Amino acid sequence: MxxxxxxxxxxxxxxxxxxxxxxxxxxxxxxxxxxxxxxxxxxxxxxxxxxxxxxxxxxxxxxxxxxxxxxxxxLPVSGVDMQEIYQVLTALECMAAELLAARKPGVKELAPLVDATKAMGKALKADDLDAWAVADERFHQDLLDLAGNRHLRATVLNYWDRTHRARMFSLRLRPKPVNSTKEHMQMVERLLAGDAEGAARVTRAHRERARHELVAIFERFKLAQM
Structure with missing residues (x-):
């Protein structure tokens, strides 16, 4: 016993x-x-x-x-760490988008994603980057929750912790994140259409753009780590 x-x-x-x-x-x-x-x-x-x-x-x-x-x-996070972690996040979040789209979710089920995207837009209008970051994180967490794969979610969140510090550190060093809001809405549109391939494609482009912006900061400011 x-x-x-x-x-x-x-x-x-x-x-x-x-x-x-x-x-x-x-x-x-x-x-x-x-x-x-x-x-x-x-x-x-x-x-x-x-x-x-x-x-x-x-x-x-x-x-x-x-x-x-x-x-x-x-422990610090290096530019190489960021490259590799974002590659993992991109692959897993694309899978989450595919799983969700394949279920052909309705408007009600996707309401949390729409609400988070609207909150991102509102935060940008108020020039409140901290509020934008909270809404952005909520969108990605809701995407993982809605995908319905517990093991995928747990794996992503483990890596997410290590990117969070770098994202917050670089939040005001990157271009204003207007593209993120647009990309999130495109993702919702593909999910509503039940387009698994399209949802994964938008997710991949979204994550790869974010990765390029973050790695560019390491290079521009000659940072070995953050």
Missing amino acids: RPPVNQSATSLVESAYEQIRRRILDNVWPPGHNALEHEVAADLGMSRTPVREALMRLQNEGLLEVIPRHGVRV
Whole structure:
């Protein structure tokens, strides 16, 4: 018989994980940031046990490195990392678009994608790039949810964490993202038409354009990593 799960301990680990992960993704802890385990625990107001488990989980996801007796270091993302990760994201999101289009979804089912796209347009009119980024992320998450493949979704989100920091870092260094909103609407149109090939084609062009823009920033500012 398996021992009963300590829900309180599980909740503490999950809380530590989410708080540390959010700091990394939002660049509160930038690439190269170092911290000792007991400092992290004190900062979160927790004991070291749940913090240690959360840090190991984040290490497995590639966001940080646990260095015995020296704490943790937030791992940077290089231009090569971005190239390779975007290639993976492009392939998997194209598959998600194909799966969804093949179901021939209706207007009601695709409403979350339309709402997210409208929010992107509204944010651009207000010149609020942070709100635009939130809406853009919501669109891609909803696409994965609607595709209905749990394993595909989990894989994409694992890589997504590593691109999020670079995207937020470069948000104001890239051209204003007017094309993204148009491409999202084109994607919705192909999905409504049940056009799996067209939906994948638009998704691929959308992701490849974003990849080129991000890699260009690495090259223009001669960044080895971010």
